[in-house]
Amino acid sequence: MKDLPDSEERRANLKGLGCARKRVEDARFTQGKGNYVDDIKLPGMLFGDFVRSPYAHARVKSIDAAAALALPGVVAVLTAKDLEPLGLHWMPTLAGDKQMVLADGKVLFQGQEVAFVVATDRYIAADAVELVEVDYEDLPVVVDPFKAQEPDAPVLREDLEGVTEGAHGPRRHHNHIFTWEQGDAAGTTAAIDASEVIAEETIYYHRTHPCPLETCGCVASMDKINGKLTVYGTFQAPHVVRTVASLLSGIDEHNIRVVSPDIGGGFGNKVGVYPGYVCSIVATIVTGKPVKWVEDRMENMMATAFARDYWMKGRIGATKDGRITGLHAHVTADHGAFDACADPTKFPAGFFHICTGSYDIPVAYCAVDGIYTNKAPGGVAYRCSFRVTEAAYFIERMIEILAIKLGMDAAELRRINFIRADQFPYTSALGWEYDSGDYHTAWDKALKAVDYAGLRREQAARVEAFKRGETRRLLGIGLTHFTEIVGAGPVKNCDILGMGMFDSCEIRIHPTGSAIARLGTISQGQGHATTFAQILASETGIPADKITIEEGDTDTAPYGLGTYGSRSTPVAGAATAMAGRKIRAKAQMIAAYLLEVHDNDLEWDIDRFVVKGAPERFKTMAEIAYAAYNQAIPGVEPGLEAVSYYDPPNMTYPFGAYVCVMEIDVDTGEHEIRQFYALDDCGTRINPMIIEGQVHGGLTEALAIAMGQEIAYDDMGNVRTGTLMDFFLPTAWETPNYQTDWTETPSPHHPIGAKGVGESPNVGGVPAFSNAVHDAFRAFGLTQTHMPHDHWRIWRTARDLGLHG
Template sequence: MGDMSELQQREDALQGMGTSLLRKEDARFIRGQGSYVDDVKLPGMLFGALVRSPYAHARIRGIDKSKALASPGVVAVLTADDLKPVNLHWMPTLGGDVQAVLADKKVCFQLQEVAMVLANDRYAAADGAALVEVDYEELPAIVDPKKAMDADAPTIREDIAEKKDVGHGPRVHPNHIFTWEAGDQAAADSAFENAPITVREEILNPRVHPCPLETCGCVASFNKTTGYLTVYMTTQAPHLVRTVLAMLSGIAESKIRVVGGDIGGGFGNKVPVYPGYVVAIVASIVTGVPVKWIESRIDNISTTGFARDYHGVGELAADADGRIKGLRFTALADHGAFNSHVSASKFPAGLFSICTGSYAIPNAYCRVDAVYTNKAPGGVAYRCSLRVTEAVYLIERMIDVLAQKLGIDKAEIRRRNFVAKEQFPYTTSMGWTLDSGDYAPALEKVLQAVDYEGLRREQAEKRARGELMGIGISTFTEIVGAGPTKTCDILGIGLFDSCEIRVHPTGGVIARLGTMSQGQGHATTYAQIIATELGLPASDIVVEEGDTDKAPYGAGTWGSRSTPVSGAATAKAARKIKDKAKQIAAHLLEVGEGDLEWEVDRFRVKGNPEATKTMKEICMASHTGNIPDGMEQGLNAVAYYDPPNLTFPFGAYVCVVDIDKHTGEVKVRRFYALDDCGTRINPMIIEGQIHGGLTEAFAVAMGQQVPFDENGNHLGNSLMDYFLPTAVETPRWETDHTVTPSPHHPLGAKGVAESPHVGGIPCISNAVIDAFAHLGVTHMDMPHTAYRVWQQCHALGIDGH
């Protein structure tokens, strides 16, 4: 055995798992050398500008293109009537519905796509779009989802008014999409009947938007001679999109190439297929020249994948000691005018039934009713694995409400209800099997770090002086890494993922994956996995994603699935290569495979420390004739990974706020976040992800919302109104961790990017509401802007006005 310092040196040289290797991709990004879709410029390219509806609900009586066509530089104007002959005026959605590509006789939400003007440059296209005259007859709009199923509610979707089912079971009203339930209603009801204590609260997760820095867009290029279609686009799931495009266009999937390029943030906003992409593609097929379409900021916030809009009701039943006996959560989900949100086929309400959280709740039931309204479609987005934020927000709020009712400390009530370490793997009353967890030590570590008892004493003193201070706790469990193909699919395609690794003779490696980085640092993280598995330096490992002509098939990056699914595929592919390398090493060292052991970057003969073959030597040998009889040359492998279960990262967060009762201003004084994502691959990247997620949690809790007036007009779709926190507003984040590896993941890793968002939002809300708890307040809806918090102060008569 080599001496320890030499081993350590070899280990350090790899920069593998556990090292805070600087992100390999940043050298390009910080020099302005990223290549985003708007950087793509092809010869002869036309620009498309969309004409959008000013009304939320209106019939289209006619469209006059003549003035637009006469405008200089305008080449064509496309409307639904022009897409009809190719049968592309409507398209199927990933939610089982259909969506108008360009409005067909009526518009159902404000800024819906009505026509596309194609012109020689972007300015001519915009000028042309302003000259398209659309004759609208305004119709009454449904903005409040609670009125969507009224008997006299106008029918939003006349195209499916008669359909009894839009993919997820029977409909009871023309504006009803589906009703979905999980758990055991009878058992939950009986728990409530027999419980000494019950609490109930109406809790809103308002409509918000992820607002990535880069808006959506594409460049579509159809070559009429070869019949090949290339689409450069902002997408988190290039392979799924290619399949959808093949289904839509009838072009063979082998002749379609989707290229992701660099993506400036996704957060779920870039999973769906939007009408703009489809029109640009049709336009390129028709004209035979490339067509570019890029959204404006207002278009992005107004029309593409929003998040939440869940009007929830939470109920808990408990005994007098605060031990939860029953849970009933319902939600009215506003999906907008089309059910185009992305979810696994069998889970129309996503993973909402994870709403029992970190707690052992014996009887639980949940139901989600989804309705159409005259708003933009979407719902599943924003750093959150398919409705997990909504579920976690409900349970983390409700457990506080219960604690308040019983007069039990908010940390103590969590201790009393945690799933205990020895209960894992733990199957919840909703049917999920939590793979692993160790909740109590995580909470205790955080409480100690912030001196929780001291904070409560300080709060009591401040309350006595009439000051407002709040302490929020969140002990959440996430569900990520969708998912096992036996339960999770989109359009019938299982949500597995893939990795292909090619090792070159000198030990350089290229790995290609089915996922798609949008800033997560995949090029670094995956390289580190391979470095540790194969004993080759991460610096020589290149990671490629997003080009469907190069990468193997995968479902993409969303729902924190890259590390849980593709990270596992990467390990599997590397291990296939390592197995072959071992055979070659045994052959070269003339021993049996059983006589070899692995040491950082080489195989070593047991009991003979001098007899070794380094991985680099094996790489070269695998390209020669000196390999075992019958073995093929090369060191390549492809692995597809179908996870046996999802993974369940968890965390314990504490937030301390001070509130000015005269102005309602909330100041986050301290935020301490402990995350457990199992095995940690790159601690620096994990910390960066947590900072980002917490900042987005802060944004949602403190200021973001997409409001509408009674006619369905957007009231806040530009960055003048929509809150995007900068370094000025953002609190300082303190991070910590514990490590509870996933037992079923090859590396024990669980995924982390969404945890801080999902767990952070209720933590901040809990802190704000805790500041008012002694005054009898049990809930306040987000966002906790100064004005809204002041209104609460004013209602309590403590604002001094």
């Protein structure tokens, strides 16, 4: 039969699921033909720029804009007083708090927006910023979330004075935001107290920043003739931005068009709403001209959403042979001056309660206290699902610390406690239902791939050689088995400002058998135009090369909650598959009419419907599409379109096993990564090449975070790491070679079995790198030292352990 090679060829032609299809976006990006916000130029466009506070905490006594306004080309200088009549001097945050748009009486962090200068070009705007005179009276600064809770700590949020009930329950101190708890407190304490072995430690996950290559910005344009407001911006969630803009401005939602053009990386930084967007919108309404605002790198790192800053106090119990008996976590979360975390509304600490990780822990409890300090607001999910990197780092450090306490190999301790494959779907002690997993298989594959036993032998020999004075380098083996929770999420418990976290896809098949699909998500580098076309190719039989994917324009795309938290494939990817199935269902009716058989007499074969038992009788999807537009088919509407809004029944739970082998120079604190093995299981693999690219990128961000990247403040609240000289962004030179691998455990509830993957390498990578550092010093008595592991901190660890002689 020639049928077999023919079907293979047809399948290959589709470039559907599993195909390592080259990214269709890259022809544009690699030739400098992307269209980013700063590429947008509208006639008569004005430019906005901010006067920012040099102080972390100060009273704003007066603002004198006279000199700035006198500069030719300056159109306006907006202050809180100008925004107040519109009710826009403050704005709501995604976390149920509110945030100053422009300083209202005081400033609460260095870099805070004080006034917005609008001028005819960006150079004049920058000069005018220098001319605005602001009279500050400095106030005591608190940058430590523990000191912020002392009784006599300065009151940061005077607007909340006397407010004892916050968005997430009672506030117990004037700098306290919320306490959020999950699990069984008494049962957990009792179980741990009764354990044969108990380990306790505080794990700090320092403050860092997503630092996308493209900073945040927008172009707002009010057409006063037709009353329509258009906002182009770096938005990870354009539809939500439109709704928020409508609610804030009072402009009807149909009169607002929000467009996310190409976005140069988001990593959570572009989820929230920033003062620059509000000021640009006000400025275009006031002036009637388009207004562009694009922040520079220092502004991006100083004022837009940071990530992490979690002090995690852990207590874990076990039997003496290593069975975990309970896990207790208490987090002090430094949220900065305003609670502007980007989490689903009901989850002020995100999904931190995934902190039981990959382990079958019988009882657990976690509590998170959110605290105000004089630091920038944020707390976004930097390439992870909401607070999941924090949770994964916490449990993967606690496991290592417990292994030390037990005198046990950390790989073996993990193996003993893994949730077994036969336990899925598995309900964790903190209430999550893990959809699928096979941790033992992944773990064994990883350990075998790196010759784990051989590495441990080499490490032991190295320790002996070090003690004999033959080497000054130590060897660390960093292990991680992480479980992610991505794909928010079920509308029943996940929403953003009341908008359920579904997502959507709308497909139009053209008469000649090509198609366009639009989604409620927005790619920031993930390759949606490539991968979503592959899903549709497999579902509809139209080659991926003939499918255009469009996202980001609220006038054309269906409503969706956007791209972050690895939700695009789990939610919009599912909507895409479901919409594709609706197309196929209608196509089946058309094919049955054309072939003069009953619907049920047809079967789907790659790109066509074939009459069962008569393979020579078929109609391809291209033929069906044509018929849909040129034949009157009884009982069937013309055209071939479908829409799906998908509310996922559950999150998806990708997982992975990572091993990092690191050499450490105890005299200089320098490190060298000799090997990094990353096994990811993201369920059904849509495009292996994109997965590998995502893993490489995520691991490199994880490397940065673990080994040097931080937003540090001095005691006066000055940002010490405000430029890329001090903020570590790895180049090819610092980036090691990565060895990727995979297992494939499909999600049982996702239409094509796919889970998210883009964030897994950050979630798993950070503990792998950090555990390698810790492991190198384990033989010399190290239990815990905080990230980032830059040269001087590693040196200090070696010194404190007496390794400098």
